Amino acid sequence: ERDNDKLTTFEKTGIYRFEKSNAVFIDPVRVLNRHYTRFKLSPSAYYSRFFDSANSNSQSVCRKRKRKAKTTSRPLNEKEQLANQRHLEARVFMLKAHEDLLGNNDILEFLRNLRGDEAAEGASVEQSFVELGTVWQAHMYEITLNHCHGDRSNNESQNGGSCRIQSCEPKTFLLFENLVVNETSNDAEAIFLNNKYILPKESSFFMSDLGKIHNLIPADSDRGFNLIVIDPPWENSSARQKLKYQTLPNRFFLSLPIKKLSHTEGALVALWVTNREKLRAFVENELFPKWGVKYMATMYWLKVKADGLLIGDLDLFHHRPYECLLLGYCVKEAVYCDRYFGLKPIPDNQVFISIPGDYSRKPPIGELLKEYAPGFEPRCAELFSREMLAGWSSWGNEPLHFQASSYFK
Numbered sequence: 335e336r337d338n339d340k341l342t343t344f345e346k347t348g349i350y351r352f353e354k355s356n357a358v359f360i361d362p363v364r365v366l367n368r369h370y371t372r373f374k375l376s377p378s379a380y381y382s383r384f385f386d387s388a389n390s391n392s393q394s395v396c397r398k399r400k401r402k403a404k405t406t407s408r409p410l411n412e413k414e415q416l417a418n419q420r421h422l423e424a425r426v427f428m429l430k431a432h433e434d435l436l437g438n439n440d441i442l443e444f445l446r447n448l449r450g451d452e453a454a455e456g457a458s459v460e461q462s463f464v465e466l467g468t469v470w471q472a473h474m475y476e477i478t479l480n481h482c483h484g485d486r487s488n489n490e491s492q493n494g495g496s497c498r499i500q501s502c503e504p505k506t507f508l509l510f511e512n513l514v515v516n517e518t519s520n521d522a523e524a525i526f527l528n529n530k531y532i533l534p535k536e537s538s539f540f541m542s543d544l545g546k547i548h549n550l551i552p553a554d555s556d557r558g559f560n561l562i563v564i565d566p567p568w569e570n571s572s573a574r575q576k577l578k579y580q581t582l583p584n585r586f587f588l589s590l591p592i593k594k595l596s597h598t599e600g601a602l603v604a605l606w607v608t609n610r611e612k613l614r615a616f617v618e619n620e621l622f623p624k625w626g627v628k629y630m631a632t633m634y635w636l637k638v639k640a641d642g643l644l645i646g647d648l649d650l651f652h653h654r655p656y657e658c659l660l661l662g663y664c665v666k667e668a669v670y671c672d673r674y675f676g677l678k679p680i681p682d683n684q685v686f687i688s689i690p691g692d693y694s695r696k697p698p699i700g701e702l703l704k705e706y707a708p709g710f711e712p713r714c715a716e717l718f719s720r721e722m723l724a725g726w727s728s729w730g731n732e733p734l735h736f737q738a739s740s741y742f743k
């Protein structure tokens with residue numbers, strides 16, 4: 335593909351592939367916009383942290399200095415040495431990817447121009463679904479979906495307790511512990527407590543605590559998922575200190591019914607992890623075996639700023655400018671002597687680069703993973719989700735969070 339064609343593809347899809355390093359640059363706003371028919375994401379709302387940080391540079395430099403001073407004070411312990419080993423192996427791929435980015439004037443110009451986008455809007459009132467879900471009247475809260483451009487308005491159905499929108503009429507559904515589906519091929523606007531939310535086409539959410547996740551298990555595994563992205567609220571000082579969301583001890587995640595959620599033909603499982611060695615060991619030795627997931631590959635999300643530079647020093651021990659995505663296959667039955675026969679090999683050490691959005695918000699890499707999902711037609715689920723995607727089922731205690739209309743233009 336010529337550079338010009340690649341740029342055109344990037345403008346349409348939000349994805350730019352660097353050939354030399356096999357890395358990918360992602361503009362989450364463009365990627366997500368493909369999920370909507372009438373609405374567009376507001377880049378300044380998506381990149382709000384990045385806009386804010388433009389005004390607080392001096393502060394972050396100070397903090398960085400403090401961190402640096404802390405890291406040089408003692409030698410690494412055994413676990414830290416193992417983590418460092420992993421880092422040294424991964425950094426080669428990340429440096430190569432970053433070099434490709436810095437050598438690509440088209441993408442650098444795109445990054446520079448982001449700042450020229452409309453100014454960030456004032457903060458709007460945010461609903462705390464996590465709190466609302468715990469009050470005594472939670473089971474009575476309702477959400478009203480308005481879908482006014484329906485093209486599949488016949489054949490309305492109520493299916494297995496789920497609510498489906500297929501007409502132009504506003505419809506009201508229970509908000510919590512209920513599958514709410516926008517089955518139409520257009521965005522739906524939803525109203526809850528006078529706030530507006532935008533639901534992408536062909537999407538659904540189930541908002542509940544972990545204790546109710548079994549409601550997502552399909553009665554028939556042919557209706558199971560073959561792509562499952564999971565971003566658990568791992569315990570870490572950062573999430574807790576910043577009071578961003580509740581975290582859970584590792585043992586809680588052992589009970590996630592990944593095998594039961596998987597499709598008959600198996601599922602590609604993509605798990606976001608932190609860089610702590612203890613967590614990596616837990617996933618490899620306990621969590622993946624308990625879920626029935628065979629580890630296949632690791633991918634890296636490298637975080638950059640508008641000038642194309644990394645958000646922090648690549649070698650700073652406790653604050654790496656990257657996060658890891660562990661990939662594995664969950665296979666149900668021994669179909670062949672080798673159960674993993676016929677599954678597509680996943681390239682190891684792939685790097686995707688983007689400017690981070692809100693705290694802990696991951697870039698939308700689902701489309702990039704679809705090609706490795708077993709079966710012909712991807713059925714996708716995101717667990718511990720804070721947003722919805724066209725064609726996906728989102729579960730968590732706040733899957734509507736980033737669907738608030740303030741995140742859209």
Ligand code: SAM
Nearest residue numbers: 543544565566567579580695696718720730731
């Ligand atoms: N992937 C998300 C994104 O890109 O925005 C971030 C997910 S964040 C790491 C973890 C999510 O798990 C938070 O939304 C948090 O509220 C949710 N969570 C925490 N405890 C939970 C529980 N007991 N049941 C369901 N969800 C929970």
